[in-house]
Amino acid sequence: MAADRKPNRLIKESSPYLLQHAYNPVNWYPWGEEALQKAKQEDKPILVSIGYAACHWCHVMEHQSFEQEKIATVMNEHFVCIKVDREERPDVDAVYMDALQAMGVRGGWPLNVFLNSEAKPFYGGTYFPPQQWENLLTNIAEAYQQNRQELNTSAEQFAQHLNVSELDKYGLQKKNFHVSEDDFKLIGYNLSTRFDRKKGGLGEAPKFPMPSNYLFLLRYYSQTSDYTALNQLNLTLREMAYGGIYDQIGGGFSRYSVDDDWLVPHFEKMLYDNGQLISLYAEAYQATRETLYHDVVYETINFVERELMSKEGGFYASLDADSEGVEGKYYTFTKDELHALLGDEEPLFSKYYHATAAGNFEHNQNILHRRISDEDFAKENQLELEVLQEMVQGWKEQLMQVRATRVRPGLDDKTLTSWNALMLKGLADAYYVFGNKHFLELAFRNANFILEHLKTGSKLYRNYKEGKATIDGFLEDYALLSRAFIRLYEVTFDEKWLQEAKALTDYTLNNFFDEKERLFYFTDQRSEKLIARKKEIFDNVVPASNSVMATNLHLLGLYFDEERYTTLSDEMLAKIKDLMIKEPTHLSNWASLYFHNLTPTAEVAIVGPEAAELRAELSAFYLPNMILLGEDTGAGSSIPLLEDKIAINGKTTIYVCYNKTCQLPVHTAAEALEQLRGGQDEPKFPAL
Structure with a gap:
């Protein structure tokens, strides 16, 4: 494709996602002043299309629509088209995702939002099939010419919605910081109403790991000795580790499971998931001494080091779900392939990993998964446990050799500060629990990489690739890195890391803090101004940046005897408390902070x-x-x-x-x- 097409402006970007679109016939712009000014000068609506490199449906829409000359002609003629990597610009993504949800549309990626020339949204959606997309483009172009005032009125209303304070939107003005065991138990009960008690996790498919929920369950059980919490924790961690969401051969977790059983993953592997899950399984091992959790930690760290770590010591963002244009092709096997590889051992292998001739995935492919422990499998098959474990290790090595000959999934080789911080904390947690010095060596390499390439003074950058860091850091970068440095201090007693954490926290107080609402904005006051300046209070796949900041302030308040830190942490938690009790699935990291306040730390x-x-x-x-x-x-x-x-x-x-x-x-x-x-x-x- 690149040979017969001229590149668009994205060719100058470093984001792998933007570079994927650099040879589209669409005249894409990166987010920035040039595109926004062009829309004003030419009086055109703006199309903002947001996605990320490992996003399967983003690839599908690109192939079906953005690579097609006919559709690209319509886009270029009537719109200023902007491509955004949501992982590099979560601030832009958050604003327009909020707008989409205000329109009554369920969010997701690709996210396609139409704005007026003032960058205010009036319509949006996610994935569109090509003919529907072409019709939509034509209809919006006509409406923009014929019904401009109506669209501008709508856009103004959405912009006003985006600027409503989170405290007002969710009724969080009440300051309620009475801490009680009864309220704590109510948090646990309300979380338990969402338990899937057969297969683990919360709710129905799709199922995401959501580590902060289970870290809270660990703490909840340690406080209450409520076996409901412990059983759900163990059920969930076991089913995830046995399921297809976990790479049984190479280690590491996929982003989510499309089914209730954790069997069929969306095969993309994200750094942020694996960093948090290392922390979760390490802490769960410390509490339970379950050997499965030990193995998951070691294998996942091996995966991250092998496939996501740069020579410089940074961690890359993700691996794609697809290889050769097929989702999961790198990871799956037919039974015939397995027999050719393993010979006489194939029947036992297939019994262990539940591979069949029909397969459990597309085209007779098998997603390898387990259902019982090694101890039970060995007993069922009249094997010594040590013999079985040696065989399993041999199978893994053989299949890894085969996978090494396959076309690898695409690598998003940008480095993001907050995601690296999650992995850094995971390594520090694993070192604390297991005492493996290699984990600490990896942590030091990464921490020093961050200091060298992503930090200048007390200011952080969001991204790094090929010697360049170009985007200002967001609150999650500061919050998660500060948390990781606090943990790195705890496992080394090197005060450098605690002082770094304090300096980052002080920077956020000076540049992110809303004195009136006593919460932190997501964006630095020195950074680009969007149509709304948001605050993040709800946990998602990554804990909410305000919840991490409140936790950091609690910890640093103790270390440095800083009452202003402690008081602010208490104030932040007080605002969230009532909603946290009602909706703990979305505020579980806040609930863990509540645990720290229930009894003195x-x-x-x-x-x-x-x-x-x-x-x-x-x-x-x-x-x-x-x-x-x-x-x-x-x-x-x-x-x-x-x-x-x-x-x-x-x-x-x-x-x-x-x-x-x-x-x-x-x-x-x-x-x-x-x-x-x-x-x-x-x-x-x-x-x-």
Whole structure:
């Protein structure tokens, strides 16, 4: 295609998604002043088409419509056409997705929105078949000429809707920060009404992993010992790990399952999912000691390092669902292919992974999946467990060799700060739980990459590719990176990372904060002004940036004895509390912060030459409402919470404190654990 077509303006962009459209006959512009000014000068409506590189239906619409000369001619004649990578510009995506939903249309991607020359929306939709798309273009072009005033009136109304405060829209003006066990249990109950108690997860298909929901369930069970929460957690994590949504051969999770059973994935693999799921499965392992969760963490980290990590230490955004234009082709096998590869072992393999001649996917292909544990499978088939596990490992190696000869799914090789931060925290969490030094080495490589390429002073950039970082960071970049740096400090006691987290937080207070509403805008005050400046309060596949900021403020308020941080965190949670209780599925990261406020957060300081070893001993226990800090060189500390804490008689000492009041210093993890439990038994987390 590129050989006989001239490129459009997208050829100068770095986004793989925009570059995919660089040879379309559509005269695409990137989002920016040039396109917006052209619309004003030529008095044309604007078409904004938003998607991302791993989006299957974005590819379909491109092939059916945007690559077609006839349709492109209509688009070029009547519209200023703008392509947006939603992953690079979540601010633009959020504004026009909100507009689409205000129009009564269910959101999704590709997102196609029509704007007047003032960039205000008047109509939109998602995927359109080619003939319907061509008819729509013609109708809108005619309406724009003949009914301009009516369209402008509609656009003005939508613009006004977009500028309604989130607090007003959802009735969040009430400040209610009375914390109670009853309210906490009500959050858990309301979440439980959505449980799929047969296959795990929440609600019906499609099913997304939504890790923040299950991190909350872990904390909920640790507080209440309610087995309903623990059972749902284990059911969900097991079914996801056994299902087709998890790559049984190469590790790593797809974005979502199209069915109730976690069987048929939408095969795209996103960095943000895998980073969060590493954190979730690591924490679940710490609580339950379930070996399946250990294996998922190790295999997923191997996948990310193998397929998404750059030589510079950054993590790429995603892998496409398609290869050779076919969804899932890279990952699936027919039974005949499996027999040719595995010979006499194929029947046992097919029984283990449920492969059949008819297949469970298109064209007799099999999505490999499991249904029972290795222990049960070995018993059913009269095998020693160790023998089975050796066979499974051999099968994986053989199939990985075959996959290496196939055409790989497309790689979105841009680096995004917030997604890297989620992976960085995942690595730090995995290191804390498993003590694997390679995980920490990967974390350091990534953290240093971010500091070198995505940060200048206290300011962050959103994106990086081929030596360039071009887009200002958004609140989620600052919030998630600050959270990752706090965690990296906890697992290393290197104060550099805690100071970096504080500097990022202070920058957001100066440049993102709405003093009146006491919440943070999504965009920097120094960045481009859109028709609306939004605030993000609802968790989606990534936790809401305001919920992460409120959590960071709670933690940093403890570390630095900053009452203004703590007070603001409390104020933010107070605004959300009533809605959070009613709708915890969309506000579960806020609910985890509520958990931290239900009882005082333990402040555990370890001082002395064996601080790292004692920290590792404590990591064997699930203690979710605790911050860790320490010093092992004797050089002193700049952290207020470590003031006056010394290694008594030169022996490594642990201080367990609550609300700035410390218990007697002790010298062993067992003694500290007794103080942390307060003489109470810890919740029992039985394995599956």
